Amino acid sequence: MTRRPAPRVVIDDASRDGRVDVDGLLADPGVEIVVCCGSGGVGKTTTAAALALRAAEQGRRVCVLTIDPARRLAQSMGLTELDNTPRPVEGVRGTGSLDAMMLDMKRTFDEVVERHASPEKAAQILQNPFYVALSSSFAGTQEYMAMEKLGQLHAQDATPSHDSPTRRWDLIVVDTPPSRSALDFLDAPERLSSLLDGRFLKLLLMPAKGPARLLSAGLGVVTGALNKVLGAQFLTDLQTFIAAFDTLFGGFRQRAEATFALLQADETRFVVVAAPEPAAMREASYFVERLAGESMPLAGLVVNRVHVDDEAGITAAAAQTAAERLRGTGPVEDVTADLLSVRADRLAVAEREHHQRRAFASAHPSVPTVAVPALAGDVHDLDGLRQIGDLLAGVSTD
Amino acid sequence: MSVATELHVVTGKGGTGKTTVAAALAMSLAGRGRRVLLCEVEGRQGIAQLFDVPPLPYAERKIAVGPDGGEVYALAIDPESALLEYLQMFYRLGRAGRALDRFGIIDFATTIAPGVRDVLLTGKVYEAARRRDGSRYAYDAVVMDAPPTGRITRFLNVNSELAGLAKVGPIKRQAEAIMTMMRARSTHVHLVTVLEEMPVTETVDGIAELQAERLPVGHVVVNLIRPELVSAATRAALDDETVGVDDVATVLTSVGLPAAAATTLVDGGHAAIRREELETEQRSVLADCGQPVVELPRLAGGIDLGALYDLAGRLEEMGR
Numbered sequence: 280m281t282r283r284p285a286p287r288v289v290i291d292d293a294s295r296d297g298r299v300d301v302d303g304l305l306a307d308p309g310v311e312i313v314v315c316c317g318s319g320g321v322g323k324t325t326t327a328a329a330l331a332l333r334a335a336e337q338g339r340r341v342c343v344l345t346i347d348p349a350r351r352l353a354q355s356m357g358l359t360e361l362d363n364t365p366r367p368v369e370g371v372r373g374t375g376s377l378d379a380m381m382l383d384m385k386r387t388f389d390e391v392v393e394r395h396a397s398p399e400k401a402a403q404i405l406q407n408p409f410y411v412a413l414s415s416s417f418a419g420t421q422e423y424m425a426m427e428k429l430g431q432l433h434a435q436d437a438t439p440s441h442d443s444p445t446r447r448w449d450l451i452v453v454d455t456p457p458s459r460s461a462l463d464f465l466d467a468p469e470r471l472s473s474l475l476d477g478r479f480l481k482l483l484l485m486p487a488k489g490p491a492r493l494l495s496a497g498l499g500v501v502t503g504a505l506n507k508v509l510g511a512q513f514l515t516d517l518q519t520f521i522a523a524f525d526t527l528f529g530g531f532r533q534r535a536e537a538t539f540a541l542l543q544a545d546e547t548r549f550v551v552v553a554a555p556e557p558a559a560m561r562e563a564s565y566f567v568e569r570l571a572g573e574s575m576p577l578a579g580l581v582v583n584r585v586h587v588d589d590e591a592g593i594t595a596a597a598a599q600t601a602a603e604r605l606r607g608t609g610p611v612e613d614v615t616a617d618l619l620s621v622r623a624d625r626l627a628v629a630e631r632e633h634h635q636r637r638a639f640a641s642a643h644p645s646v647p648t649v650a651v652p653a654l655a656g657d658v659h660d661l662d663g664l665r666q667i668g669d670l671l672a673g674v675s676t677d
Numbered sequence: 678m679s680v681a682t683e684l685h686v687v688t689g690k691g692g693t694g695k696t697t698v699a700a701a702l703a704m705s706l707a708g709r710g711r712r713v714l715l716c717e718v719e720g721r722q723g724i725a726q727l728f729d730v731p732p733l734p735y736a737e738r739k740i741a742v743g744p745d746g747g748e749v750y751a752l753a754i755d756p757e758s759a760l761l762e763y764l765q766m767f768y769r770l771g772r773a774g775r776a777l778d779r780f781g782i783i784d785f786a787t788t789i790a791p792g793v794r795d796v797l798l799t800g801k802v803y804e805a806a807r808r809r810d811g812s813r814y815a816y817d818a819v820v821m822d823a824p825p826t827g828r829i830t831r832f833l834n835v836n837s838e839l840a841g842l843a844k845v846g847p848i849k850r851q852a853e854a855i856m857t858m859m860r861a862r863s864t865h866v867h868l869v870t871v872l873e874e875m876p877v878t879e880t881v882d883g884i885a886e887l888q889a890e891r892l893p894v895g896h897v898v899v900n901l902i903r904p905e906l907v908s909a910a911t912r913a914a915l916d917d918e919t920v921g922v923d924d925v926a927t928v929l930t931s932v933g934l935p936a937a938a939a940t941t942l943v944d945g946g947h948a949a950i951r952r953e954e955l956e957t958e959q960r961s962v963l964a965d966c967g968q969p970v971v972e973l974p975r976l977a978g979g980i981d982l983g984a985l986y987d988l989a990g991r992l993e994e995m996g997r
Contacts, residue, residue, distance in 0.1 A: 319827070604932060614924075
């Protein structure tokens with residue numbers, strides 16, 4: 280057994296009490312990419328949007344890349360259409376700026392093909408049935424394209440535009456796709472590379488390129504098996520697709536490798552997002568370990584929708600007992616009994632959540648954490664995002 | 678011939694407890710001597726964690742008994758094993774199967790080629806749902822803990838993509854057979870949600886997407902319902918301010934609790950009222966979604982076997 284790698288926690292981002300120093304992180308000009316990852320339904324997109332807005336209002340030029348935002352959250356940033364281009368968000372205060380975009384995976388894929396293939400070849404690829412299926416409907420493509428888009432945005436970032444000497448964005452905040460786990464997102468570039476280096480691809484290309492008699496006995500068995508399983512027509516279509524794609528693969532690999540390196544670079548920070556319930560916290564642990572394994576720089580853990588004990592001096596048990604005693608003894612007593620029941624319930628929730636968070640902290644003592652209290656409703660506008668931003672930064676909102 | 682195996686697909690936004698609901702549904706369906714297979718497809722080992730057993734292998738094993746002597750089997754489907762099993766079962770590819778592995782094709786098919794995973798996962802579910810044991814089907818019902826709502830239509834529909842790609846041959850036939858099963862009357866896609874705006878919106882959108890692809894939508898399961906702790910009288914008293922902080926403080930003092938807590942309590946009461954109003958709104962959205970709705974409570978002690986039986990009892994109407 281190999282030793283478990285320690286998380287690559289960037290100490291500068293954490294204050295001494297083990298809290299993520301969110302404002303320090305967002306203000307650091309050396310941080311150019313923030314990746315929010317976590318399991319589905321934990322408020323990842325909201326966290327990404329709130330971090331991006333906060334950074335923008337502190338003077339940075341920010342682009343936030345969202346994958347599949349809830350409708351009203353998208354509307355809160357003025358994202359009414361999915362056109363795959365960053366659009367300025369109206370109503371951002373101060374000297375900074377915020378652009379937001381939603382990923383359109385098919386269009387991103389099409390653009391890559393159009394940019395890197397000759398017009399005839401591009402047309403041929405765009406019409407191939409395999410390409411159409413691959414680019415629009417198969418799971419996994421979204422992860423590839425999210426990475427592709429991040430690479431593009433960052434490349435655009437680094438290239439001075441001709442009419443101004445400044446870069447377009449100095450911070451990109453990325454939301455990750457709602458896939459099974461970080462695996463799909465983190466592995467996208469590497470998988471693409473391994474696909475392109477793989478023997479399988481060479482094998483598929485070989486019948487089109489070299490004489491069949493040069494195939495080894497092993498290859499003969501393999502192509503025979505594939506023909507048997509897939510049908511000759513299927514294999515021929517696939518070979519045509521791969522052959523047409525062949526010229527593009529080199530570029531894909533280069534960018535995939537560059538993006539992977541970018542994720543490990545000093546200018547990148549990962550923020551793991553979770554909610555205080557067992558499945559989400561388990562996933563968060565898994566993300567932290569995975570990021571450590573890949574030596575990806577970790578800023579810390581954000582736990583959303585946390586109920587905290589507000590320390591009013593009444594325990595859950597005392598509240599429960601008193602509620603039972605008071606109920607039915609008078610109108611004001613009944614109201615008070617209800618209020619005590621609400622309190623007992625809330626404390627029970629807070630206690631369960633505290634247990635979850637403590638378990639995570641014991642397993643990952645070096646990982647800074649920030650807890651964001653639960654709000655009554657969902658976020659619908661920039662003010663809502665500002666409020667989340669304040670809570671993330673630990674600033675009082677009153 | 679026996680009745681076709683029912684297929685219950687359980688989806689839901691992350692964090693809504695779809696694994697718990699899938700497990701409870703499997704137990705509920707396993708009443709009166711029936712055999713039910715509960716399978717997961719996302720490599721999460723959520724079933725094992727729920728039942729507090731070691732990680733499930735790629736093999737069907739009994740994990741619980743139903744209310745009246747039925748049986749629940751569990752299976753964690755992983756795409757690699759499914760592919761090797763498939764090759765062996767249909768093509769008797771012993772040596773060639775291993776050769777495929779050596780050439781990285783198994784790896785390609787299960788991890789690199791996007792979409793192939795979903796084909797294999799749905800293919801295995803199809804195999805289990807159509808497997809025969811003598812004259813009857815091996816299982817009375819198969820319950821799948823499926824991918825989340827945002828991905829479910831694409832996941833269940835992957836075989837229609839595949840059928841379009843493979844114009845002839847065994848893959849085409851199999852893909853079409855799987856789509857026929859997915860759209861059959863014995864299939865039900867259930868959506869799990871909680872009473873919050875985002876999951877409810879996603880549920881309503883998910884129903885429309887499933888219906889557009891002619892996939893049969895079953896129940897909406899509203900999970901983790903919190904108890905209503907604020908009575909109508911209390912709500913009115915707080916809203917009209919006929920009972921204020923001072924009144925509450927007096928009552929607290931009378932039972933020996935700190936009067937200073939009154940403000941916190943009243944604030945907490947207002948927050949609870951606001952939350953319950955939001956929940957009522959979301960309930961009415963779901964009432965209009967055109968599908969039957971069942972509700973499950975948030976169980977105070979968390980989820981253990983007893984809790985699963987409790988939830989199973991509340992899901993009985995889904996099996997009818």
